[in-house]
Amino acid sequence: MKFFNDLADFEAAEINDLVAFARDLDQRPQPRALEGKVLALLFLSPSLRTLASFQSAMTRLGGGVFVISPDMSIHSIEARSGIVMDGAAAEHIREAIPVIASYSDAIGIRAFAKRERLSYDLEDSEFRAMTSLVDVPYINMESAINHPCQSLADWKTMDDLGIGTHGNRFVLSWSWHPQPMPMAIPAATVHMAALRGMDVTVLRPQGYQLPGTIMARAQEAARASGGTVTETADRDEAMQDAQVLYVNSWTSQHHYGDARAEEDFKHELRYWLVDEPWFSPSKKNCYFMHALPARREVTVTDRILDGPRSVVIPEARNRMLVQMAVLHRMLSES
Amino acid sequence: MKFFNDLADFEAAEINDLVAFARDLDQRPQPRALEGKVLALLFLSPSLRTLASFQSAMTRLGGGVFVISPDMSIHSIEARSGIVMDGAAAEHIREAIPVIASYSDAIGIRAFAKRERLSYDLEDSEFRAMTSLVDVPYINMESAINHPCQSLADWKTMDDLGIGTHGNRFVLSWSWHPQPMPMAIPAATVHMAALRGMDVTVLRPQGYQLPGTIMARAQEAARASGGTVTETADRDEAMQDAQVLYVNSWTSQHHYGDARAEEDFKHELRYWLVDEPWFSPSKKNCYFMHALPARREVTVTDRILDGPRSVVIPEARNRMLVQMAVLHRMLSES
Amino acid sequence: MKFFNDLADFEAAEINDLVAFARDLDQRPQPRALEGKVLALLFLSPSLRTLASFQSAMTRLGGGVFVISPDMSIHSIEARSGIVMDGAAAEHIREAIPVIASYSDAIGIRAFAKRERLSYDLEDSEFRAMTSLVDVPYINMESAINHPCQSLADWKTMDDLGIGTHGNRFVLSWSWHPQPMPMAIPAATVHMAALRGMDVTVLRPQGYQLPGTIMARAQEAARASGGTVTETADRDEAMQDAQVLYVNSWTSQHHYGDARAEEDFKHELRYWLVDEPWFSPSKKNCYFMHALPARREVTVTDRILDGPRSVVIPEARNRMLVQMAVLHRMLSES
Known part of the structure; x- marks a missing residue:
């Protein structure tokens, strides 16, 4: 290699x-x-x-x-x-x-x-x-x-948990974060899940669509693997029977390089904090994944991070x- | 283990x-x-x-x-x-x-x-x-x-020097230091020497008594090992036939968390600086031990640290x- | 050893x-x-x-x-x-x-x-x-x-390049640098080349003569090895048939410890920047050596550092x- x-x-x-x-x-x-x-x-x-x-x-x-x-x-x-x-x-x-x-x-x-x-x-x-x-x-x-090392670790983590590939729902959700964060993890993650042939949903507020090149690359991988890639701002729709909720923060492409403008834009999105109610639309045993470091009570609540859904340490x-x-x-x- | x-x-x-x-x-x-x-x-x-x-x-x-x-x-x-x-x-x-x-x-x-x-x-x-x-x-x-690693090293150091256990006098002395220092080393040291069954004296000015829980724990160890633990502010009494003078600085329990108050309190204690006259009450070959780092001419004089009593490097x-x-x-x- | x-x-x-x-x-x-x-x-x-x-x-x-x-x-x-x-x-x-x-x-x-x-x-x-x-x-x-590790590496580098010892010309040149730099590398380098028996020339502007003790030590090494050590401010003379141009910056002995005075003194020497025209007096395949880090476009131009004369990476x-x-x-x- x-x-x-x-x-x-x-x-x-x-x-x-x-x-x-x-x-x-x-x-x-x-x-x-x-x-x-x-x-x-x-x-x-x-x-x-x-x-x-x-x-x-x-x-x-x-x-x-x-x-x-x-x-x-x-x-x-x-x-x-x-x-x-x-x-x-x-x-x-x-x-x-x-x-x-x-x-x-x-x-x-x-x-x-x-x-x-x-x-x-x-x-x-x-x-x-x-x-x-x-x-x-x-x-x-x-x-x-x-971030291929993270993606390969995530692939193994899902295998270890017995989460299959085709027909299994993988949700990548944006979350609030005080700083403008890079797109390496969302780009790598959506692509990895698509390569596995999973049904991938990117859940994010308006304005936080991933750039077209990232989505196109993931969709191409999905076509080859038999998976799907969609995006939505509707949390309940996204979480329907989800088996994995993978959370990360990324900056908006519309304010790229302008931290002040983004700060204003995301000001009203602080509620986008992962907590137990997020998981109710899923009838599956839905796991919480995160590449870490995770900001407690900002990106995800303590009770999720410390609770049984979280697999962040083995991940x-x-x-x-x-x-x-x-x-x-x-x-x-x- | x-x-x-x-x-x-x-x-x-x-x-x-x-x-x-x-x-x-x-x-x-x-x-x-x-x-x-x-x-x-x-x-x-x-x-x-x-x-x-x-x-x-x-x-x-x-x-x-x-x-x-x-x-x-x-x-x-x-x-x-x-x-x-x-x-x-x-x-x-x-x-x-x-x-x-x-x-x-x-x-x-x-x-x-x-x-x-x-x-x-x-x-x-x-x-x-x-x-x-x-x-x-x-x-x-x-x-x-x-600080159990330090205490185990100190135990070996005394063994290497041929300093026995029962009936041998070990003095732990406070020394002046410009900052409020933690109690980990004095607590570990007094306990270690008591575990060995030595006759342990804590030498410190008024106001620098070690907390009761630390002393009680050492005394309990001494009871089991056949040693003793006492404390005094009288240097000549403490150093009588001492075989080890072990020096460290610690903050006063009476001003714990209040650096300013302690600074005022210890202002007149700068003379508490280990030097050759300290050793005269001992008729034994009394060694100088210190866990390092040691503040030269503040905690101990150059001539002690660089002289034949000092075992700080093998320690x-x-x-x-x-x-x-x-x-x-x-x-x-x- | x-x-x-x-x-x-x-x-x-x-x-x-x-x-x-x-x-x-x-x-x-x-x-x-x-x-x-x-x-x-x-x-x-x-x-x-x-x-x-x-x-x-x-x-x-x-x-x-x-x-x-x-x-x-x-x-x-x-x-x-x-x-x-x-x-x-x-x-x-x-x-x-x-x-x-x-x-x-x-x-x-x-x-x-x-x-x-x-x-x-x-x-x-x-x-x-x-x-x-x-x-x-x-x-x-x-x-x-x-800097004996650097000198031994330089010795090997010249051996690897097939640059001989006796009768081969080695030029150590001063170069401009924004800061007052130490003399470890020039002292070690001129001595190393003299030990090899090379014909060594120190090329430097007026005021940047190496201290007498450094030159005397190199000349003594040259006497034993059959080499020579000279110095000049004339670039064309120095570079005549040179096989190695070794570049470094050092502070002036006349302003040692006085960064301000040296800054004024070397103000007009910024042109002392190694570039291709330097090499024209040599009819040999003259290599560029430097211990790194090298300041691009200050000490040496990009085209020399990135070009075929440079051996800085294998060095x-x-x-x-x-x-x-x-x-x-x-x-x-x-």
Whole structure:
């Protein structure tokens, strides 16, 4: 495996194989599989689960990591092209990334959306510019518009819960959040559920439609898998017999890059807070999923997050397990 | 071993066995004992010895660690219950801790005393709340009121020096410090020396008596071990034939949570600075112990810290060795 | 090997042996050579290549590292002697360094020049004070006046490129930089090239002569190796048939410790920016070397850094490889 950037790069059988391998590595440890192998972790955005789960994954397989983050004791890093570097930044990403990669057998990169121009983020321009500088295998640890490690963990989480694929209803709901959040998780999630062949509904208020390119990509995946993708602002309709309510926050495409305008726009949407009444239209045992971190009593109530519907902890643990499978496939033959 | 939280949870024979095992691991390395095993280190308070010694301990045993600290490039963490999370903190400890634990085979947690309400800290309420969220083995890396890794290292340090148990005099002295310091080390230390059966004297100015619950717990340990625990403000009396002078600073229970009041109160106590004349009442070869960091010329003079009485460097190294013993017992069978 | 502090401590044959061993370790991994061994990395100055390359080097050899930096979640560290520590710093380097060393099998220390008094930095006083506190093998990860890991990597880089020793022209050029930079790299570099027996020219504007002690040391090395060391402000003369242009910035000895005065002095030297016309006097295939980080369009143009003359990425990767050789020699027998 030369890169792990997008679930769309894999056949469903390959995804199922990775999930099965993750389960196997959980039960039958391979503590020498990657001995002497090094994973570089480059964080241009903050992290907890990703930082911890990748370190743990490499240790469990006998390898190691090093972590580079501009917050650490390094020179600040410039990313713009053609710049005259006479300011604070001492290092350009055009050297930093190939150098870091040259010390590693694979590199994981996290770089959130800039949230300035929508088209720039939708095309994942920054992430592509960075991976073009790398000649070792790379892993997308969340880019402007994708988060394949989260999606693979979510896929395994649903398998673990016995939630099937075709004909099973998956609801991705927007939720209120005090800040304008990126679209990586909703874009990755709607696509992942569509790839599984589920009946996917995006539930969101007016103004929070996902961009057309994201929806079109998910619908194309659904056509191939036998699933469906629809969207609605009607909560009861969306939640009808839902088996999963997956919650995330994202910024409005209509106010992209304008935090003030969005704040005004979403001012009256604070009631969009997930709580028990949301689940009543479903006659199924509907689970609550969230990639974390989740803002308590803002995005979701304590009683949901701490209650029996929530699977957020095993969902987070699956990050580590599926990443072990990816790393093993990527590095054990190299 | 399911947790390492308090020396009181162990019989003296078990403590002696851990110390002997630490010595053995120092002489006969076991670099594959914990291969593939992961220790999570969660620091909610700053650290140097703990951070370094646990990483080194795991590496020497063939395992690995990951470190999580709110100072790192992660989302800031909320700890209060029932909070509406619409401020800066993006993550709640109720998810963060179980997630971190789920990536690990054991977790070490450091969380200093809040120093707001004495009873809250004496009950170790915050630490207990955190460990209640964890279902892997855990290690207390210093909580509001305990520091068992330091105490086990101190136990080994005295054994290494040939300082006996019954009938040997151990002095724990308060010292001046510019800040209001927690009671974890004095509470753990007086209890540790009492568990050994030593004749323990707490030397402190008026107003710096240790809280009754701490003294009662130490006296109970002394009754079982055949030792004694007393306190005094008289330095010459305390130091009479002392074999160890163990120094630490702690806040006054009478001004707990009120830094300004304590500053006024201790204003005239700056002379309480350990120096050579302190040792003259002892006819024994009296050692100077300190858990570090020590404030030079404030808590102790350079000539003591750099002189032959000081055992602070081997004492600090023993942190690593006893932690190796604890980690091996905790993780090698799991 | 008890320390790695200065290439001058080694015979040319020993240096060539380390370079050959580095190449061998690149081709024939030894992922268990240092199992259970711990390298402490103490950074008192920022780092990217050093931080990453040492971590990767130890992982590839089966050992591990821990990193200590005052920027991390530790108590701030005091370095002055005889100080009354009643301010912010809770820890003194006289305890911190021996404690850190006591947890490790070897320690790497990085501490940039103070850039206050020239003689203090030229004598490497701070670094010597720190290593005097250590009784394990140590590595100079860049001190006030030396950078042996960089020099050994540069030596290997020239060998890899087939650039010979005697009679081959090596140009070390000053370049403009917005800040007053230390002299560790120019001092180490001119000495390294002289040790190889190359014909070394230091190219710099008036006022940026390297201090006499640095030049004298390089000239002594050249006498022993059969090389030469000269200096000039004439670019065309310097670049005549050069095979390597090695670029770095350093502060003027005449304004040492006075950033304002130097800023005024170098104001008219901004044109000292490496670009293609520099290379025309050389009829050889002249390479561009730089230790990184390099300030684009300030120190060197994009087209040189991104063009075929630049070897900065393999030069940086050689840091990891030669450090593996040093660490293996230092730790595998211990």
